Amino acid sequence: MKLHHRILGEGIPVFIFHGLFGMNDNWQSFGKQLTEMGFQVILADLRNHGHSPHADSHDYTGMAQDIVELLQAFDAPRLALGHSMGGKALLQALNLFPGLVQAAVVVDIAPWAYLPRHNMVFEALNAIDLTTLNDRKTAEAMLMNRLNDVSTVQFLAKNLFRTTADQFSWRFNLGTINKNMHHIGEAVWPESPVNTPILFVRGDRSNYIESERFDEIRTNYPAAELAEIRDAGHWIHAEQPRALLNLVADWFKKQTQLSR
Numbered sequence: 001m002k003l004h005h006r007i008l009g010e011g012i013p014v015f016i017f018h019g020l021f022g023m024n025d026n027w028q029s030f031g032k033q034l035t036e037m038g039f040q041v042i043l044a045d046l047r048n049h050g051h052s053p054h055a056d057s058h059d060y061t062g063m064a065q066d067i068v069e070l071l072q073a074f075d076a077p078r079l080a081l082g083h084s085m086g087g088k089a090l091l092q093a094l095n096l097f098p099g100l101v102q103a104a105v106v107v108d109i110a111p112w113a114y115l116p117r118h119n120m121v122f123e124a125l126n127a128i129d130l131t132t133l134n135d136r137k138t139a140e141a142m143l144m145n146r147l148n149d150v151s152t153v154q155f156l157a158k159n160l161f162r163t164t165a166d167q168f169s170w171r172f173n174l175g176t177i178n179k180n181m182h183h184i185g186e187a188v189w190p191e192s193p194v195n196t197p198i199l200f201v202r203g204d205r206s207n208y209i210e211s212e213r214f215d216e217i218r219t220n221y222p223a224a225e226l227a228e229i230r231d232a233g234h235w236i237h238a239e240q241p242r243a244l245l246n247l248v249a250d251w252f253k254k255q256t257q258l259s260r
Contacts, residue, residue, distance in 0.1 A: 001066045004051035005044040009035025012256055013074045015042045015101075017067065019084030020118065020184060021156060021172055023050030027083075030237050030245060037249045039079070044070060046086060048173035055173070058180035060188050064092035068100060077102040079252050083237065084109050084208075088188050094198070095190035103197040103255035105248050108208045108234050110200070110217060114185035120147060122181060125156065125174055133168045136160055151238070190220055197223040199251045201244065203232030 006024060008031050016027045024043035031041035045052035047066050055062065067089060071078055078101045082090030087106040094100055124146040128139055139160055143153040159171040198221050202209035211226060218224050227247055232240040 001047050001053050001055060001062075001069070003044045003046065003066050003070050005042050005070065008032060008041040008043065009039065011035070011039045012252075013042055013078050014039045014252065015044060015067075015071060015078065015080040017044055017046060017080070017082040017086030017090055018049070019086050020177075021049070021121070021159065022083075022086070023159070023171060025050075025158070026155075027237065030241055033241075033245050034249060037245075037253075039249070039252065042070075042074070046089060048176050050171055054176065056176060058173075058176050059183040060089055060092040060186065063089035064096055067093040068097055071100055077256060079103055079256070081105040081107065081248060082109075083107040084234065085184060091198075092188045094194050094196050095188060098190075098194045098196055101196060103199075103252060105199045105201060105251060107201050107236055107244070108203055108206050110209045110213070111188045111220065112213070112216065113187040114208075116181070116185060118181070118184070121152070121156070122178060125170075126178070130168045130170070134166075136168075139168070151235070193219070194221050195223050196221070197255050198225070199247075200224060200226050201236065201247065202226065202228050203234060203236045203239070204228050204230050205233040206236075208234055 014034060016031055018026050024045050027043055031043050034041050046063055047055050048058050080090055080101045087109040090104060091106060091111050124143050128142055133139055136157060140153055140157050143156055147153055160168055161171060163169045200209055214226050229236055229240050229243050236244050
C-alpha cells in the first residue's frame with residue numbers, strides 16, 4: 001500500500017509516523033522546524049488514516065510493510081520517528097528489516113502489549129451519525145459531552161471533512177479500525193535482537209513507557225536508549241514541542257555524525 005506523504009526541506013531523510021486517529025498534519029510544525037536543523041522531513045499518513053488508502057486490515061504487520069515500501073523508495077541513510085501507534089508500526093518495520101534506518105526515535109510507546117485504552121474514544125466516535133450530521137460544531141459538542149477534553153476533541157474533529165455539501169466523513173477508516181482495535185495494543189517484539197540505535201522518549205506524566213521495565217526493551221534492542229521529557233504526557237510533541245525537537249535533532253545528528 002502506497003502511503004500518502006509530504007516532503008519538506010533537504011538533507012538526510014527523517015520519516016515521521018503519527019499515532020492512532022492522527023495524520024501527517026499533526027507533525028507539520030515539528031517537521032518544518034526539523035528541516036531548519038538540516039534534515040529533510042517526510043510526513044506520512046499511515047494506512048486507514050489521513051489521505052492514505054483505506055484497507056480491510058489494520059495491524060502492525062500491514063502497517064510495517066507499508067512503512068518499508070515508503071522508506072525503501074528513498075536513498076540511505078534514512079532516519080525515522082514514530083509516535084504511539086506509529087512508533088509500534090515503526091518498531092515492527094525494524095523487526096522485519098533491521099537495517100532499514102540508520103537510527104530511530106520512538107515517542108511514548110513500548111513494544112510490549114497494552115490493555116485497551118481507547119474505548120471511550122471509540123464509543124464517542126461511533127455515537128456520531130454522519131448521515132444526519134449538519135455541522136462540525138455539533139460533532140464537537142457530542143464528542144465533548146462524552147470525552148470532556150478539549151484537546152482530544154479538537155484532535156479528533158480535525159479528521160472531519162465534507163464529501164458533499166451536506167455530507168460529512170472521517171479521514172480515518174473508522175469501520176476497519178473498529179473491527180481491528182484489538183490489534184492496536186498488541187506486542188511487537190522481534191524474533192531476534194535488533195541492533196538499530198533507537199531512542200525511546202517518554203513523558204514524565206505518561207505511563208506508556210515504564211522505566212523500570214526498560215531492560216526488557218534493551219534485551220531485544222541492545223542499542224536502545226531512554227530519555228524523559230519533563231512536564232509532558234503522551235502527546236509530547238504538542239505539550240513540549242521544543243524540548244522534543246532539540247532532543248530528536250541532537251540524537252539524529254549524533255547518530256549520523258552531523259555537526260551543528
